[in-house]
Amino acid sequence: MWLYILKKLFSLLLVILASTAVVYFTARHFPGDPITVLYGETEPSPEARAALEAKLGLDKPMYIQLLLFWKRLFTGDWGTSVFAGEPVLNLIFRRYVNSLILALTATATTTALCILLAYISTMKSFGGVSSALATASISMPAALWGIVLMFALALLRVPIPFGSLAMPLATLTIAGIGVFYTVLKNLIDKALSEPFIGFYKAMGLGRVRLFIKALHYITPVYVTAVLYRLGLIVAGAIATETLFSYPGMGRLLVEAFSSRDYSVLLGWATVVSATLALLNILGDLLHAYIDPRTREGKW
Amino acid sequence: MSLGAKVALSIIAVELFLALLASFIAPYPYDRIDLGKRLEPPSPSHILGTDPLGRDVFSRLVYALRTTITISAVSLGAALIMGTLLGIISAILGGLVDTTLLGVFSVVYAIPGLFIAVAVLLIMGSGAVGTATAIIITLAPMFFRLSRAGAREVLVKQYVEAAKALGASTLRIALNYVGRELVAVVIPTAIYMLSDAIALEATFSVIGLGIPPPTPSLGNMVAEYKDYILAAPWLATIPVVVVALTIASLNTLAKELAREFSIVIEVA
Numbered sequence: 001m002w003l004y005i006l007k008k009l010f011s012l013l014l015v016i017l018a019s020t021a022v023v024y025f026t027a028r029h030f031p032g033d034p035i036t037v038l039y040g041e042t043e044p045s046p047e048a049r050a051a052l053e054a055k056l057g058l059d060k061p062m063y064i065q066l067l068l069f070w071k072r073l074f075t076g077d078w079g080t081s082v083f084a085g086e087p088v089l090n091l092i093f094r095r096y097v098n099s100l101i102l103a104l105t106a107t108a109t110t111t112a113l114c115i116l117l118a119y120i121s122t123m124k125s126f127g128g129v130s131s132a133l134a135t136a137s138i139s140m141p142a143a144l145w146g147i148v149l150m151f152a153l154a155l156l157r158v159p160i161p162f163g164s165l166a167m168p169l170a171t172l173t174i175a176g177i178g179v180f181y182t183v184l185k186n187l188i189d190k191a192l193s194e195p196f197i198g199f200y201k202a203m204g205l206g207r208v209r210l211f212i213k214a215l216h217y218i219t220p221v222y223v224t225a226v227l228y229r230l231g232l233i234v235a236g237a238i239a240t241e242t243l244f245s246y247p248g249m250g251r252l253l254v255e256a257f258s259s260r261d262y263s264v265l266l267g268w269a270t271v272v273s274a275t276l277a278l279l280n281i282l283g284d285l286l287h288a289y290i291d292p293r294t295r296e297g298k299w
Numbered sequence: 300m301s302l303g304a305k306v307a308l309s310i311i312a313v314e315l316f317l318a319l320l321a322s323f324i325a326p327y328p329y330d331r332i333d334l335g336k337r338l339e340p341p342s343p344s345h346i347l348g349t350d351p352l353g354r355d356v357f358s359r360l361v362y363a364l365r366t367t368i369t370i371s372a373v374s375l376g377a378a379l380i381m382g383t384l385l386g387i388i389s390a391i392l393g394g395l396v397d398t399t400l401l402g403v404f405s406v407v408y409a410i411p412g413l414f415i416a417v418a419v420l421l422i423m424g425s426g427a428v429g430t431a432t433a434i435i436i437t438l439a440p441m442f443f444r445l446s447r448a449g450a451r452e453v454l455v456k457q458y459v460e461a462a463k464a465l466g467a468s469t470l471r472i473a474l475n476y477v478g479r480e481l482v483a484v485v486i487p488t489a490i491y492m493l494s495d496a497i498a499l500e501a502t503f504s505v506i507g508l509g510i511p512p513p514t515p516s517l518g519n520m521v522a523e524y525k526d527y528i529l530a531a532p533w534l535a536t537i538p539v540v541v542v543a544l545t546i547a548s549l550n551t552l553a554k555e556l557a558r559e560f561s562i563v564i565e566v567a
Contacts, residue, residue: 015405026418139547141498143505144539147525151535154528238417239502254506257417 008284012277016270017070023269024066027262033058034082034260056082069266079263088267092252096271099248102165102237103230106172111226113173114181118188119211130181138178143239146171150243160244167244172237183225187218220290227283304555307548314545318365325358330513338531347537351527360537363515370427370516371496374434379489381435382442387477389443390450391469404440416499420508430509434496441492442485449484450477483560491553494546501542517542 035044035052044052053059057068072078078088121130140148149171153160161167191197191214200213238250245251249272256264300308317324333353341348347356389400416433423429453459459476467475497517503509504518512519517538524535 011405023418135547135550136543138550139543140539141502143502144498144521144542147505147521147535148539150525151528151532155532239506242506253417 004288005281005285008281012274012281015277016073016273019273020069020073020266020269021066023265024069024262025062027257027260027265028062034262037259038082069263073270078267081264082261083259084261084264088263091264092249092267092271095247095249095252098246099237099241099250102168102172102241102246102248105165105169106176107226107230109169109173110176110180111184111222113177114184115215117177117181118184119208121185122188122192122207122211130185134178134181134185136178137174137176137181140175141239142171142175142237143243145175146240146243149174162245163247164244165246168237168240168246168248171240171244179229180226184218184222187222187225188214191215191217220286224283224286224290227279227286230279301555303551307551307555310544310548311552314364314368314541317361318368321361321365325355325361327355327358329359329362329515330354338527338534340531341533348531348533350524350534351531356534356537359515359520360541363517363520363538364541366427366510366514366516367497367500367518370431370510371434371493371500374431375438375489375493375496377431378435378438378492379442379485382439383446383481383485385439386443386446386448387450387473387481390447390454391473391477400443404443416503417506417508420503425503425508425511427510427514430500430503433503434499437499438492438495441488445484445488446481449481453477453480487553487556487560490549490556494549494553497542497545497549517545 034056035049035058038052050059057065060068069079076089078092080086081088081091084091117130117133120126146167149167150160188211192210194214194217196217197210197214200210205213237246237248238253240246241248241250242254249268252264253268255261256268331354333349336345336349336353337351339345339349339353345355345357347360350356350359385400389397415436419433419436420429423432453476454472459472462472462476500509500516501518501521504516504522507522509518509522510516512523520538521535521542524531524538527534
């Protein structure tokens with residue numbers, strides 16, 4: 001197992017290096033750089049431009065700059081944001097915590113609602129309600145749900161709380177229910193047809209307790225499925241965060257892009273690709289722990 | 300066919316009809332500005348009302364359907380062909396080719412699709428080509444993974460081995476055996492992903508990167524009209540409802556097809 005983890009961590013390193021390279025070269029390929037953004041409409045004199053380029057390290061060839069960043073990556077000095085003026089590591093840490101709060105609370109509320117819906121779907125008289133709600137949820141991307149929520153608040157004459165957790169949380173929850181419910185419902189249905197549930201039924205357990213037994217049984221598999229999708233939530237938050245000015249990683253990306261803040265972009269790429277890859281490794285490990293058949297080689 | 304699937308199919312059929320015959324159906328040109336008739340509610344002469352520039356919303360909607368369906372379908376088709384071909388090649392050739400392709404796609408996985416899409420749109424400029432490229436790059440990896448896994452499953456089957464023993468060429472195995480088997484998996488998934496393509500187009504427009512006005516698309520109609528929600532609530536509601544209906548119908552159809560082919564669609 002340790003060998004497996006070691007191998008995965010090595011591939012994680014490669015993925016980080018590759019994704020920072022991709023992000024850096026794409027970033028450098030769009031027109032403009034931090035200096036044109038700083039000067040805005042006015043044109044910097046050639047001397048001023050040369051001085052700034054030297055100061056920001058933009059005068060060296062592109063691949064040298066990337067190699068320098070890779071070196072700094074391991075020393076913990078990720079450079080300073082040209083615009084925020086604070087160290088990239090601090091900036092990213094703050095935004096990362098915000099995104100983490102959003103992702104975790106959204107996962108929690110979505111899961112709670114999906115469990116409720118799955119329970120309702122086992123009742124004969126309301127069976128259709130859950131799947132109808134799930135269908136409605138996946139019929140729009142998060143960005144459109146965000147706009148629909150804005151409409152709702154506008155029509156109710158309620159001020160929209162920009163920058164707070166509430167709006168992106170509500171948006172991601174509504175948009176996420178469809179996918180999570182499909183996963184949970186499939187698992188629960190499978191669990192409820194297992195022989196042990198029939199046994200509990202024969203013992204005289206009520207519907208609620210049977211449901212709890214089934215839920216308990218599927219928890220590890222569900223957690224794995226959620227882990228694989230958590231990264232998608234973080235990524236999907238780009239539009240939602242931008243829409244509601246929530247200071248998370250998604251909005252940081254848009255800000256860093258529009259101000260050509262290369263060091264922030266590189267830090268962003270590192271942290272996000274590392275997170276996604278780590279979540280995948282965690283999912284794999286959990287998966288292998290639950291289902292020994294998927295283990296590769298010596299464990 | 301279930302009732303839901305019938306309804307879904309008719310919705311898609313109506314939309315396709317409107318999109319194909321947009322130039323005959325639209326009562327006004329989509330970009331004819333009439334500032335004397337701003338934000339008019341639905342009436343017999345403008346069945347869905349007029350927008351902030353006095354343009355006929357129904358005409359814009361019909362053309363928006365054409366834009367969105369064309370871009371989504373073309374980019375989905377391209378993603379399908381690229382992803383599936385690379386997946387089959389990867390599975391059949393194996394070795395270095397497989398490792399390289401897997402490596403490339405795992406980097407694409409590690410960077411969120413929307414980031415790549417945003418980067419592509421910023422480089423290529425927002426427009427039809429940029430939007431299509433962004434959608435292709437986001438969706439192609441899915442088809443790659445799906446067809447690679449499917450092809451690997453088929454390749455170890457005994458009838459493939461028998462065909463090889465009879466001297467079937469690699470190309471023949473790829474087309475006749477792997478290709479045919481994959482159709483059942485790829486087609487329902489493709490319909491499911493068509494709804495992803497439409498969702499992506501809308502998302503790009505909402506963050507201000509999609510098809511630029513005045514060409515109408517479902518996404519940029521939402522983005523353009525969302526600021527008039529108090530003055531004309533129906534205005535932005537129309538494209539939002541159309542997007543939701545389209546995606547829900549496509550998902551229902553995909554589910555129905557998946558049931559026919561008895562496969563499970565992976566929910567991304």
